[in-house]
Amino acid sequence: MRHLLIAAALAAAPAVAAATPTAWDNVAVQLYGDRALLDGADVIAIDAPYRSDMDARTRIAAEVAAPEGLRIGKVTLVLDENPMPVSAVFELDAPQERFFFDVTMRVNGPTPVHVVAETTDGRLFVAGTYVKTSGQGACAAPPGTDPDKALATLGDMVLTVEAGAGGTAAGRLAALGARQSRLDVDISHPSHSGMQKDQISLLFIPLRYVQDVAIDLDGAGYVDITGSISLSENPRVSLSIPGGAQSVDVTMTDTDGTVSHASTRLPGF
Numbered sequence: 001m002r003h004l005l006i007a008a009a010l011a012a013a014p015a016v017a018a019a020t021p022t023a024w025d026n027v028a029v030q031l032y033g034d035r036a037l038l039d040g041a042d043v044i045a046i047d048a049p050y051r052s053d054m055d056a057r058t059r060i061a062a063e064v065a066a067p068e069g070l071r072i073g074k075v076t077l078v079l080d081e082n083p084m085p086v087s088a089v090f091e092l093d094a095p096q097e098r099f100f101f102d103v104t105m106r107v108n109g110p111t112p113v114h115v116v117a118e119t120t121d122g123r124l125f126v127a128g129t130y131v132k133t134s135g136q137g138a139c140a141a142p143p144g145t146d147p148d149k150a151l152a153t154l155g156d157m158v159l160t161v162e163a164g165a166g167g168t169a170a171g172r173l174a175a176l177g178a179r180q181s182r183l184d185v186d187i188s189h190p191s192h193s194g195m196q197k198d199q200i201s202l203l204f205i206p207l208r209y210v211q212d213v214a215i216d217l218d219g220a221g222y223v224d225i226t227g228s229i230s231l232s233e234n235p236r237v238s239l240s241i242p243g244g245a246q247s248v249d250v251t252m253t254d255t256d257g258t259v260s261h262a263s264t265r266l267p268g269f
Helices: 002-019 023-032 147-153 169-177
Strands: 037-039 044-047 058-065 072-079 086-096 098-105 111-119 124-131 157-163 180-187 210-217 220-226 236-242 247-254 259-265
Touching (some): 023 072, 044 111, 044 124, 058 111, 086 236, 098 180, 157 247, 180 247
Antiparallel strands (some): 044 058, 058 098, 098 236, 111 124, 157 180, 180 236, 210 247, 247 259
């Protein structure tokens, strides 16, 4: 009888393990409740390294192409095992048939990565990958610059625009065909995670990160980006914009309430 009980317990163990929720399961429920998450293999292409060689500044990009007849209204980047998993959210005031983003992130440890694209009819498409790390514990790693010196340039931004917005050759060709350009926003900001220590006092450095980046094109709202502690120090945020845009205005707001602005007129206008 004892042997039968042990055998039954062993047989049941895999089923119990399989039912254990993952970090993604928990995040998905908190974000979307019981809404259906559709396979986004034909909608989302993620570009992320197999293993990050600089955990504190890892480029993660994705190209999103809406199914025929639909437009993309919102894209969410989730680093499942990061302390703040919902790492960047792009809400498009002007929904697009195609959208591209490329951001420099802190990847705190090996983690699944998910990108969720929401179309304007309310459908959710999800794709995922996995990123291994070098074991640097990026969210708690000491800042790369002196915190006091970083305050002197905090909020400064440099804007660059070039033709073609995709991360891959195919994506760039598609972007050119759709008359899309790539906007790079380089932000000077220490992006303190609240988990880092001052290397002299050994006290924790207060949390302070880029909370919001609002991008307007030709005086109208285009996209609003919500940040997190997952954004790297001095983050670069790149994304696709319509090729016909004549001017770009960017407003950055951080968690301390600091607001800064940058603008540029595009070549030819």
